[in-house]
Amino acid sequence: MTAPNVTAPPSAPDVTASRPTASRRFVLRWPGVLVAALVLGVIALIAIDPGLFTDGSPTATNVKQALQAPGSAHWFGTDQLGRDVFTRVLYGTRPALLLGCMATLLAVVAGTLVGLLAALGGRVADQLLMRGADVLLALPPLLLALLVIAVLGAGTVNVAVAVAIAFLPLYARLVRSEALLVRRSGYVESATTLGLPRIVVIVRHVVPNALGPLLVMAPLGFGTSLLYSSALSFLGLGLQPPTPEWGAMLAEGKDILAAAWWVGVFPGAAVTVTVIAVNVVGRSVRTRFTGRGTA
Numbered sequence: 001m002t003a004p005n006v007t008a009p010p011s012a013p014d015v016t017a018s019r020p021t022a023s024r025r026f027v028l029r030w031p032g033v034l035v036a037a038l039v040l041g042v043i044a045l046i047a048i049d050p051g052l053f054t055d056g057s058p059t060a061t062n063v064k065q066a067l068q069a070p071g072s073a074h075w076f077g078t079d080q081l082g083r084d085v086f087t088r089v090l091y092g093t094r095p096a097l098l099l100g101c102m103a104t105l106l107a108v109v110a111g112t113l114v115g116l117l118a119a120l121g122g123r124v125a126d127q128l129l130m131r132g133a134d135v136l137l138a139l140p141p142l143l144l145a146l147l148v149i150a151v152l153g154a155g156t157v158n159v160a161v162a163v164a165i166a167f168l169p170l171y172a173r174l175v176r177s178e179a180l181l182v183r184r185s186g187y188v189e190s191a192t193t194l195g196l197p198r199i200v201v202i203v204r205h206v207v208p209n210a211l212g213p214l215l216v217m218a219p220l221g222f223g224t225s226l227l228y229s230s231a232l233s234f235l236g237l238g239l240q241p242p243t244p245e246w247g248a249m250l251a252e253g254k255d256i257l258a259a260a261w262w263v264g265v266f267p268g269a270a271v272t273v274t275v276i277a278v279n280v281v282g283r284s285v286r287t288r289f290t291g292r293g294t295a
Contacts, residue, residue, distance in 0.1 A: 036280035043274055047097050050090040058083065058091035058244045067260045077262035079252065085262060089270050092244035096271070099160055099238065099245075100226030106164035107225070108218055111171025112211065118172065119179035119210075120202060130176070133169035141166035142228060146235075154237040163228045167221060171214060178210040219282030223275045230271050246271045 046053060062082035070077040076085035118129040136144060141163075148162035183206055232238055233247030241248065246267045253264025 032280055033284040036277040039273065039277040040281060043093060043097070043277070046090055047094040050087075050093065054084075054087045054090055056084050056087040058088045059242045060084075067256070067263075069260075070262050076266045077260065079260075079263045080256065085249075085266055088244040088249060089246070089266050092246045092249055092267065093270070095156075095239055095243065095245040096226065096230060096233075096247070096274075099156065099163075099229035099233070100222055102157075102160035103163035103167075103225040103229055104218060104222045106160060107167045107171055107221065108214065110164060111168045112175050112214065114168065114172040115175025116179055116202075116207065116210070119176045119183065120206070126176075129172070133172050136165070136169045141224075142231060145228060145232060149232065149237050156239055159229055159232045159238045162232065163225050166228065167225065171217075171221070174217065175210055175214055178213055179206055182206050182209045216286050217282075219278060219285055223278035223282060226278070227271065227275050 060083060062078075065074075065078050065082040066080055068074055068078045068082075074084050074086065076089060079085055079088070114129055114133070118126045121129075139147070144166045145159075145162040148165050149158055152158040152161065229238065230245075230247035230250070233245050234251045236248070236251060239245040239248055241252070249267035250264050250271070253260070253262075253267070257264050
């Protein structure tokens with residue numbers, strides 16, 4: 001007697017094998033963020049060592065090759081003095097990013113100190129500091145930066161300080177509001193009730209929790225600082241020729257835009273691409289950690 005032919009039931013599909021990984025889900029959901037992050041990675045690498053991408057000199061002149069259009073010999077063409085625009089754009093990356101980083105760092109540090117002093121220093125300090133912040137906020141940031149430079153004078157450091165002062169009130173208000181919320185929270189009141197010294201409560205609980213949203217907003221602030229720093233360099237208030245810098249290069253090409261568009265367009269495109277990439281990544285970071293905004 002033969003055993004009955006029993007057909008095995010079909011195996012269940014491997015759900016885990018078809019399920020996309022976390023990295024793949026991120027790529028599928030935020031492809032623009034991935035592209036922006038890759039762009040920023042390349043820009044950072046250029047800023048660290050532009051010699052990896054070109055063997056030319058950003059200050060070498062050749063009048064015989066002046067105002068040559070983009071081609072195989074000069075990818076971005078040449079300027080009025082025959083300097084290679086591609087090389088100058090690459091070497092102008094570091095000064096532009098340093099200006100933006102310096103301005104953002106100064107604004108974050110100063111804004112943090114002002115915001116904490118306003119939140120924890122009593123009613124008088126709060127009123128004085130916040131009314132001063134209101135006065136600064138009443139002025140457009142670029143106009144305020146120009147007023148600061150009018151007092152301090154032109155120069156790379158002064159440009160960074162001017163941009164930092166222009167955006168300091170925004171960071172100060174953010175830190176103040178977060179510090180007030182943390183100070184009135186239950187765990188801070190419990191720590192105070194347990195007899196912990198005020199300075200310990202501030203350092204251990206208030207400051208770390210108040211700085212979280214500030215660090216999330218800093219990338220967006222860096223993009224804005226970079227834009228305004230380049231604008232001030234465009235006005236001739238930052239780095240001076242022949243040092244390549246995107247804003248200064250754009251100023252050099254504005255007068256010959258009709259005859260040699262590439263002299264000003266490529267530095268301007270570098271600023272635009274960098275600011276857009278920073279904003280895309282910054283918005284995605286803010287969305288991930290705060291749930292506000294769109295990436």
